[in-house]
Amino acid sequence: MKFGYFDHENREYVITRPDTPLPWINYLGAQSYCGLMSNTAGGYSFYKDAKERRITRYRYNNIPYDRGGRYIYVKDKETSKFWSVSWQPTNIAEKDGYQYECRHGLGYTVIQSTYENIHTRTTYFVPLNEDLEIWKCEITALPEGGRGTRELSVFSFIEFCLW
Numbered sequence: 001m002k003f004g005y006f007d008h009e010n011r012e013y014v015i016t017r018p019d020t021p022l023p024w025i026n027y028l029g030a031q032s033y034c035g036l037m038s039n040t041a042g043g044y045s046f047y048k049d050a051k052e053r054r055i056t057r058y059r060y061n062n063i064p065y066d067r068g069g070r071y072i073y074v075k076d077k078e079t080s081k082f083w084s085v086s087w088q089p090t091n092i093a094e095k096d097g098y099q100y101e102c103r104h105g106l107g108y109t110v111i112q113s114t115y116e117n118i119h120t121r122t123t124y125f126v127p128l129n130e131d132l133e134i135w136k137c138e139i140t141a142l143p144e145g146g147r148g149t150r151e152l153s154v155f156s157f158i159e160f161c162l163w
Helices: none
Strands: 005-006 012-015 025-030 033-038 041-047 071-076 082-084 099-105 107-117 118-125 132-143 154-159
Touching: 025 041, 025 107, 071 118, 071 132, 132 154
Parallel strands: none
Antiparallel strands: 005 012, 012 099, 025 033, 033 041, 071 082, 071 154, 099 107, 107 118, 118 132
């Protein structure tokens, strides 16, 4: 397929290109808390009622599409280059060296990316019987970068919309 494939062994849909025609969504959640998660970390979350009890902001007919989301940024303090571990909203192109993979599984999403010889793996999920969302971001400096120790800033962004 053009944008991904099914990994039957791991029961995941693997998206290999971030620039899908529309957001490809996964559901995170159980019981009362639910999050809708796109392949580029867009989407929103809510408690019990998607209309009346949204926790994070979602704007219908939003331009650009699939914005607000769960974004984690990385900035190299030496070069001042910055990027998003989920491609959105910085949208750095593959031609610029950005590598990407998203795995939508049953109740979780894992987005991996590599840029500037920094590899990230971010897992988003909602634990059973909990009304919360966990983001686990692992960051590794790849040895082929040849720059030795790296000094990075890492920060997150999410827009809340509490009822």
